[in-house]
Amino acid sequence: MTDGIQLRTKAIEKAQNDISEILESMPDALLTVDENGSIVRVNKRAEDLFKFKRQDLLSMKVEELMPERYRGQHPNNRSMYLDKPVMRTMGQSEDLFALTKSGKEIPVDISLSPIRTDDGTLVLASVRDISSRKEAEKLLSDKMAELEDFNKLAVGRELRMIELKKEINELLQKTGKEPVFEIVE
Numbered sequence: 001m002t003d004g005i006q007l008r009t010k011a012i013e014k015a016q017n018d019i020s021e022i023l024e025s026m027p028d029a030l031l032t033v034d035e036n037g038s039i040v041r042v043n044k045r046a047e048d049l050f051k052f053k054r055q056d057l058l059s060m061k062v063e064e065l066m067p068e069r070y071r072g073q074h075p076n077n078r079s080m081y082l083d084k085p086v087m088r089t090m091g092q093s094e095d096l097f098a099l100t101k102s103g104k105e106i107p108v109d110i111s112l113s114p115i116r117t118d119d120g121t122l123v124l125a126s127v128r129d130i131s132s133r134k135e136a137e138k139l140l141s142d143k144m145a146e147l148e149d150f151n152k153l154a155v156g157r158e159l160r161m162i163e164l165k166k167e168i169n170e171l172l173q174k175t176g177k178e179p180v181f182e183i184v185e
Contacts (some may be wrong), residue, residue: 029127035082035120037061049129051101067097067105085114085121107134
């Protein structure tokens with residue numbers, strides 16, 4: 001009987017270690033938050049993203065990783081989420097930002113997953129830094145605006161060239177000469 005218990009204990013320990021290794025190797029920052037907003041578990045990527053040591057993160061409320069403008073409403077949002085916890089992505093209608101240790105805001109995507117335990121519901125938050133994507137979107141937007149400006153300028157110049165050709169043709173006709181420009185509109 002003791003051998004069976006030891007085998008099961010080793011199997012459970014191995015499974016827990018495997019799960020820990022998987023969580024640590026995830027490309028996104030993972031934070032597990034309890035019903036009070038306290039951070040109870042993080043992975044290495046969370047340390048890298050927020051620039052806090054693991055122990056510091058584990059002594060924080062999740063609101064401390066948010067810009068000030070989001071903090072006041074978040075406990076109420078968390079409470080509403082915990083009333084009907086479902087897997088979902090946050091920020092569908094607005095950009096989201098996280099706060100690093102230095103106070104720098106970074107744009108993020110956040111997905112939430114409830115984890116039901118005997119002690120209550122925990123929330124697993126997957127946080128992805130989207131700074132590179134936002135920079136690329138801004139560059140694309142700037143280039144599109146530049147192209148639009150160029151297009152307006154080019155069309156304007158083309159219209160002016162047609163008007164000038166018409167005026168020259170009219171002047172030529174007034175002097176008894178044949179028009180020299182074919183006008184295509």
